Amino acid sequence: MKKIKCALIGSGNIGTDLIYKLKRSAVLEPVWMVGIDAASEGLARARDMGLKTTAEGVDGLLPHVRSDGIQIAFDATSAYVHAENSRKLNELGVMMVDLTPAAIGPLCVPPVNLRQHADKLEMNVNMISCAGQATIPIVHAVSRVQPVDYAEIVASLASKSIGPGTRANLDEFTYTTSDALVRVGGAKRGKALAIINPAEPPMIMRNTINCLTEGEPQQARIIDSVLSMIEEVQKYVPGYQLVNGPVFDGRRVSVFMKVAGLGDYLPTYAGNLDIMTAAACRTAEMFAEEILAGTIQLRATEAA
Amino acid sequence: MSTTRQEPELRGRKVLLHDMCLRDGMHAKREQIPVEQMVKVATALDEAGVPLIQVTHGAGLGGNSLQHGFALASNEAYLSAVAPKMKQAKVSVLLIPGLGTMRELQSAYDCGARAVTVATHCTEADTSPQHIAYARKLGMDTMGFLMMAHLNDPDGLAKQGKLMEDYGAQTIYVTDSAGYMLPADVRARVAALREVLKPETEIGFHGHHNLGMGIANSIAAIEEGASRIDGSVAGLGAGAGNTPLEAFLAVCDRMGMVTGVDLFKLMDVAEDVIVPMMDHMVRVDRESLTLGYAGVYSTFLLHAKRAAARFGVPAREILVELGRRKMIGGQEDMIEDTAMSMAKERGLLKDVGRKAA
Numbered sequence: 001m002k003k004i005k006c007a008l009i010g011s012g013n014i015g016t017d018l019i020y021k022l023k024r025s026a027v028l029e030p031v032w033m034v035g036i037d038a039a040s041e042g043l044a045r046a047r048d049m050g051l052k053t054t055a056e057g058v059d060g061l062l063p064h065v066r067s068d069g070i071q072i073a074f075d076a077t078s079a080y081v082h083a084e085n086s087r088k089l090n091e092l093g094v095m096m097v098d099l100t101p102a103a104i105g106p107l108c109v110p111p112v113n114l115r116q117h118a119d120k121l122e123m124n125v126n127m128i129s130c131a132g133q134a135t136i137p138i139v140h141a142v143s144r145v146q147p148v149d150y151a152e153i154v155a156s157l158a159s160k161s162i163g164p165g166t167r168a169n170l171d172e173f174t175y176t177t178s179d180a181l182v183r184v185g186g187a188k189r190g191k192a193l194a195i196i197n198p199a200e201p202p203m204i205m206r207n208t209i210n211c212l213t214e215g216e217p218q219q220a221r222i223i224d225s226v227l228s229m230i231e232e233v234q235k236y237v238p239g240y241q242l243v244n245g246p247v248f249d250g251r252r253v254s255v256f257m258k259v260a261g262l263g264d265y266l267p268t269y270a271g272n273l274d275i276m277t278a279a280a281c282r283t284a285e286m287f288a289e290e291i292l293a294g295t296i297q298l299r300a301t302e303a304a
Numbered sequence: 305m306s307t308t309r310q311e312p313e314l315r316g317r318k319v320l321l322h323d324m325c326l327r328d329g330m331h332a333k334r335e336q337i338p339v340e341q342m343v344k345v346a347t348a349l350d351e352a353g354v355p356l357i358q359v360t361h362g363a364g365l366g367g368n369s370l371q372h373g374f375a376l377a378s379n380e381a382y383l384s385a386v387a388p389k390m391k392q393a394k395v396s397v398l399l400i401p402g403l404g405t406m407r408e409l410q411s412a413y414d415c416g417a418r419a420v421t422v423a424t425h426c427t428e429a430d431t432s433p434q435h436i437a438y439a440r441k442l443g444m445d446t447m448g449f450l451m452m453a454h455l456n457d458p459d460g461l462a463k464q465g466k467l468m469e470d471y472g473a474q475t476i477y478v479t480d481s482a483g484y485m486l487p488a489d490v491r492a493r494v495a496a497l498r499e500v501l502k503p504e505t506e507i508g509f510h511g512h513h514n515l516g517m518g519i520a521n522s523i524a525a526i527e528e529g530a531s532r533i534d535g536s537v538a539g540l541g542a543g544a545g546n547t548p549l550e551a552f553l554a555v556c557d558r559m560g561m562v563t564g565v566d567l568f569k570l571m572d573v574a575e576d577v578i579v580p581m582m583d584h585m586v587r588v589d590r591e592s593l594t595l596g597y598a599g600v601y602s603t604f605l606l607h608a609k610r611a612a613a614r615f616g617v618p619a620r621e622i623l624v625e626l627g628r629r630k631m632i633g634g635q636e637d638m639i640e641d642t643a644m645s646m647a648k649e650r651g652l653l654k655d656v657g658r659k660a661a
Contacts, residue, residue, distance in 0.1 A: 152370045154637045159428060167430045171405045193371055194402040198427040198455075199630035208637035210370045223656050244644040246656060249614075252370065256641045 004288040007032035010076035011042025020264035021281040027288040058085045065092045093300035096124040097280045101176040109136045110282045111232040118286045128180045130272035131155035133279045138209040139185030141229035145221045147214040151187035156195045158202035161270035205259040205271035236282040315560035320532045322356040328541035330362035335375040339385045346386045350393040352569035364398030365408035387416025394418045401431045406438045419445035426456040429464040436471040448473030454484045458496035465497045475506040483514025483596040487524035494528035508532035511547040514596025518547030538578035543602030544592035550574045598627035611643035616652045
């Protein structure tokens with residue numbers, strides 16, 4: 001079966017993990033890995049896995065986009081360079097899946113709103129953050145039952161799973177995730193907290209989701225909605241598991257999740273890495289399925 | 305290592321006292337200190353000559369949350385009320401990256417804060433560069449604060465402190481968040497920092513009194529070169545409280561150290577203002593001693609007591625389990641989670657199920 005050819009930009013933890021995910025996909029094929037350091041381990045690993053590589057950044061990829069038939073690119077660099085990367089590739093008709101906190105395109109959480117984005121043929125969709133992917137489905141599961149006045153999430157991450165980019169830019173992570181709790185999760189107000197825990201052996205990613213409902217929570221309906229949402233997420237992240245809750249305290253609904261990864265690039269504790277790459281892969285697959293079926297056609301954007 | 309140093313060596317040594325009543329003390333008050341009371345306490349501390357006073361939610365900037373509790377007023381409201389009343393004291397705030405952000409730091413500065421403690425877990429200093437740099441850009445007195453310092457060895461802690469110094473921090477703190485450290489632990493860490501930091505970079509020590517070691521540990525830190533000591537009047541702070549500042553000051557006076565703070569006035573603040581505010585006597589008791597003994601974050605104390613009441617598992621057992629699971633500051637959600645998991649194992653709680661369709 002024909003597959004849609006993909007480029008990966010950024011050869012760190014996320015880019016590398018994506019290679020594994022794309023190689024398993026029935027509709028996606030990883031072809032290029034873009035880095036900025038010729039001596040980087042990430043590029044060497046990509047070459048070993050059969051990808052073409054460039055150390056010249058996105059500009060090193062551009063001349064090959066048409067000849068190699070690249071239609072989808074994943075950006076796992078930083079919020080600061082994403083806008084330029086996206087502009088250059090969109091002009092060539094390449095659709096961008098953005099894994100940085102740049103969020104210039106619409107925010108995407110697959111079980112909540114992927115269908116809408118595919119229907120609108122968005123040329124850039126943003127994957128928010130690992131914490132966003134792990135918590136927004138639950139916030140949405142509550143807000144589709146009754147209005148949520150405030151959603152607050154806490155993501156606990158193993159120190160070894162957090163790369164230097166995220167560490168140096170924690171505020172961007174906080175802002176993007178908080179904003180997405182509202183825009184995608186459906187809460188009226190949102191707040192995201194991140195904790196980096198250095199315990200050895202590394203702790204598995206944990207997420208606590210608290211929602212304050214408007215009026216008394218409709219407990220039975222919320223429990224049903226949350227449990228069925230968890231099954232939706234498990235379709236692409238099998239290690240997404242409920243630990244405790246939903247538990248109710250007045251208007252507060254609390255859900256305690258654990259996310260184990262598949263152990264592709266980093267060990268299973270790094271569920272944060274997996275949920276991000278799996279969501280990005282799922283998103284690209286939906287676009288790819290439509291392209292292959294001929295129901296959508298990617299078009300080059302107008303040069304600005 | 306200098307274990308034989310004698311009292312007179314500290315004579316004339318300058319030590320800056322940094323009071324925590326209105327920040328760490330917020331934990332002990334479940335964040336419920338009214339604005340007027342904050343002003344009253346801060347004014348009394350200012351009058352006694354305390355040069356640096358921390359004022360915010362217990363978890364600092366961005367602290368108002370379900371995770372850490374909602375205070376009676378916003379950080380901005382507290383700061384705007386306190387800062388203009390200070391005659392000589394400078395007001396500091398706490399910022400923990402991942403919770404507080406640069407936007408909130410700017411806002412605190414606009415309300416009169418002129419010093420900031422940027423706090424990370426003792427192995428995660430590299431989550432603080434943007435906040436430390438931003439604080440310096442604002443011209444704030446910028447302190448890097450390595451929490452749960454007992455969980456990193458002296459050399460490891462020194463490397464983390466050096467990172468914060470590189471980002472721009474002017475003081476690096478050894479922070480005994482669990483009140484677990486003994487004087488030898490403090491000495492080794494302060495000495496390791498002194499070894500790698502620039503001479504002009506100050507070293508601070510922030511103690512908790514869970515093992516009753518707050519004063520002894522602070523003196524040990526000074527002997528190795530620390531010059532800033534956090535404490536709180538009457539010990540109002542998380543766990544068994546911070547180093548009781550008036551008692552520490554009395555020791556400083558006896559040893560001939562120079563603080564510029566009036567002992568009798570500070571004693572009066574403790575007795576007449578702070579003690580009457582306490583909801584419970586902040587002291588070494590069964591649970592706070594457990595924190596110090598097991599090395600658990602002091603702020604977990606009241607959360608564990610609440611979870612114990614809700615799920616029927618004793619607070620001491622929850623705290624020990626949190627220590628075993630290596631939970632760190634900021635993971636207060638894991639207290640409820642741990643208590644629920646323990647309650648399930650004991651048959652006190654069941655998993656939720658879907659309604660029969």
